Amino acid sequence: MLLLALDTATPAVTVALHDGDRVVAASSQVDARRHGELLLPTVDRVLAEAGVRLDAVTGIVVGTGPGPYTGLRVGLMTADTFGLALGVPVHGVCTLDGLAYAAEAEGPFLVATDARRKEVYWARYDDTRTRVSGPAVDKPADLAETVRDVPAFGAGALLYPDHFRVVPGPEHVSAADLAALAAERLAAGAELDEPRPLYLRRPDAQVPKNYKVVTPK
Incomplete structure (x- = not known):
């Protein structure tokens, strides 16, 4: 087992690699405005630290939120893309x-x-x-x-x-904890969630309801 875990549901861009027994590499950065920019370089850094190639990964774990629409979809779309490209399962875990x-x-x-x-x-x-x-x-x-x-x-x-x-505790989620939790659940034979976003409310950006009608002269 080699799980690649990632989460972008909070201001943290966080990635980890778990071999079924322990976290072998992890990296997190807190920047709520740069999820899309930071995620793939963070994946590359974690893989390089572990000394493995992406095609060695046997499963993807992704935080499903809840979280803001823009940030959350970055992680979920990336996880889905990795799963399709590698032909491996994608498992969802609630970020909370x-x-x-x-x-x-x-x-x-x-x-x-x-x-x-x-x-x-x-x-x-x-x-x-x-x-x-x-x-x-x-x-x-x-x-x-x-x-x-x-x-x-x-x-x-x-x-x-x-x-x-x-009380004292982690402020943002860590992919290392998501990966460890997912590995524990998989080892116990439990079913993990589908990698579907928990938005819980509509996005801030809305399509205008009334368009201005422009008629040719």
């Missing part, structure tokens, strides 16, 4: 699950990432591998007290400390 997997937490907790528009993408977990609510997108103040009255981490929690019980 990857963050939860990296948490050093016991008992219920919340993961929240920045959804812009003064909202967060969030999910609640019983432990680092068990999601019980979400993913969803809401304004922090609109979350039920019973949902957010647990330790919370992630960029979304850090942005709204008045609404969350913020």
